[in-house]
Amino acid sequence: MTRLVLDCDTGTDDAIAIFVAALHPELELMAVSTVNGNVALENTTENTLRVLDLIGAKVPVHAGASRPLVRPDFPIPRDILNAGNPEFQVAYLDLPPSRTPVHETPAVRMLIDTFMDPANADIVLVATGPLTNVALALAAEPRLARKISRLVLMGGAHLGGNVTATAEFNFWVDPEAARAVFSSDIGEIVVMPLDATHSAPLILADCDAFDRLGTPAATACSRFLRHRIEQYHQEGDTPSAPVHDALCIAYLVREDVITAWGHYPVSIETAGEQTLGQMVVDTRPWATARVNAAIAYKASVDIFRDVLMTAFKATG
Numbered sequence: 325m326t327r328l329v330l331d332c333d334t335g336t337d338d339a340i341a342i343f344v345a346a347l348h349p350e351l352e353l354m355a356v357s358t359v360n361g362n363v364a365l366e367n368t369t370e371n372t373l374r375v376l377d378l379i380g381a382k383v384p385v386h387a388g389a390s391r392p393l394v395r396p397d398f399p400i401p402r403d404i405l406n407a408g409n410p411e412f413q414v415a416y417l418d419l420p421p422s423r424t425p426v427h428e429t430p431a432v433r434m435l436i437d438t439f440m441d442p443a444n445a446d447i448v449l450v451a452t453g454p455l456t457n458v459a460l461a462l463a464a465e466p467r468l469a470r471k472i473s474r475l476v477l478m479g480g481a482h483l484g485g486n487v488t489a490t491a492e493f494n495f496w497v498d499p500e501a502a503r504a505v506f507s508s509d510i511g512e513i514v515v516m517p518l519d520a521t522h523s524a525p526l527i528l529a530d531c532d533a534f535d536r537l538g539t540p541a542a543t544a545c546s547r548f549l550r551h552r553i554e555q556y557h558q559e560g561d562t563p564s565a566p567v568h569d570a571l572c573i574a575y576l577v578r579e580d581v582i583t584a585w586g587h588y589p590v591s592i593e594t595a596g597e598q599t600l601g602q603m604v605v606d607t608r609p610w611a612t613a614r615v616n617a618a619i620a621y622k623a624s625v626d627i628f629r630d631v632l633m634t635a636f637k638a639t640g
Contacts, residue, residue, distance in 0.1 A: 326576050327352045327446060329438055331388070331431070332569065333361025333453030333494075334371035335413050336548035340632070341452055341569040342372065343541040346381040348635040350577050354447060355438065357386045357431035361453040361497055362413045364402075365390040368453070373422030378540050385424075388431030388457040392498035399496065399600055405487070412555050418547060435461040439471045448576060451477040452569035454494050459501035462508050469508040476572045477505075480590075480603030481518040482619060488601070492518050495592055496601030503592040506616055513617040515590070516571045517603065520582065520620035524571065524628045525564035528553060534636060542636035571623060574631040581631065584622035589613035 330345055330353060332338040345353040356376070358369040369387045376383050391397065398405060406412060427434070435457060438444050449472050451458055458475070462468050479494040479502065487493045495502040506513065526549055534546040552565035574581045589611050593602040605619060 325350060325352050326448060327354055327444075328448045328450050328576060329355050329357070329435070331357045331359060331435070331449065331451040331453065331457050332372065333359050333363070333368045334375065334417070335362035336417070336552055337567045337569040338362070338452050339371065339375045339417055339548055340545050340567050341573045342375045343379065343545060344570055344573040344632060344635040345450070346376065346379060346383060347541055347638045348573070348577055348631065349638055351573070353381070353383050355384050355386060355434055357388050357434060357457055359388045359431070359453045359457050360390050360392070361494065363415050367415050369426055370422055371417045373424050373426065374417055374419040377422050377424055378419055378544060384427040386427045386429055386431040386434040389460060392454065393456050393459050393501040393504070395498070395500070409555070419544060431457045432461045432464060436465045436468060439468055440465065445471070445473060448473075449475045450572050450576070451475065451479075452494075452572055454498040455479070455501040455505045456498045459498075459504040462504060469510045472510045474512045474514065475505070475510050476514045476516070476575060478516045478521065478569050478572050480515055482603065482605050482621065483519060485602070486518060488598070490599045491601030492603065495603055499592050499594040499601040502601070502603075503594055506590050506592055514575070515603075515617050515619050516568070516575065517619060518566075518568070520623045521566040521568040521571050523621075524581075524623035524625040525566045526625070526629065527562060527564045530629060533633070537633070537636050539636050545632070545636065570632065571628060574628050575620075577631050578627050581624050581627040582620040582622070583624050584620070586619045586621060587615050588617065588619060589615055590617040590619070
């Protein structure tokens with residue numbers, strides 16, 4: 325069993341990641357913390373509770389940061405950023421309202437207490453949203469970085485962003501937090517950037533396969549994936565969509581889901597006029613900066629699909 329703590333900003337792809345983390349027989353989800361990102365903190369928290377309640381998972385949910393580390397808001401506020409397509413990230417997931425209350429311990433305190441405990445040295449931290457909570461925890465407890473043995477995160481892009489030409493959403497939302505995390509002494513940082521997640525998209529046939537399973541998680545995943553495909557589909561292409569955040573969870577079960585890697589010095593741009601939030605990967609053989617991250621470039625959609633199917637069958 326791999327034990328993990330998940331820090332997320334629950335929209336549809338985080339929801340699928342939570343289902344897999346909570347249900348896969350080789351994983352034990354210890355806690356979930358929420359952060360402002362895809363939607364506002366109150367929504368990411370409620371969405372997380374809804375996902376866990378749907379499958380009856382008794383996992384504590386801890387609310388975290390409601391704004392970026394040093395900025396008052398996104399570089400472009402969410403309502404302006406999403407004005408052209410407000411349905412891309414719905415405020416509340418199409419699930420029954422939660423019955424379980426949020427845990428009284430704030431996210432940053434939970435992260436510190438969890439990873440400073442020697443009994444939890446094996447726990448993996450997975451972050452699938454902006455890195456605000458993680459950066460705040462590292463700042464509050466200077467010893468914390470050396471206690472986190474592995475951080476697996478979804479963020480960044482080596483070639484081409486999604487919110488700007490160069491930046492992926494999570495790092496763009498809070499570039500200062502991302503820079504603080506990559507500048508820390510965390511033992512191992514594993515990055516699932518857009519390059520990897522877009523290389524393993526799911527299609528409508530996968531939705532049909534999930535529907536045939538008929539379990540609560542599979543049915544909800546099918547509905548979320550159909551929505552994502554509708555939003556991502558461009559005329560002339562096979563209808564498909566990446567499920568970014570779930571790839572982090574699949575990697576914990578099957579490391580061979582990643583088929584191409586690189587280990588490089590990585591930094592995050594915090595001031596560029598056109599490059600704010602860009603993940604800068606120094607691939608030069610003679611680079612002198614510290615190699616601080618493993619970057620996934622390609623993934624196997626077959627292995628990814630198998631991990632999801634195994635998790636969703638476990639609900640029956």
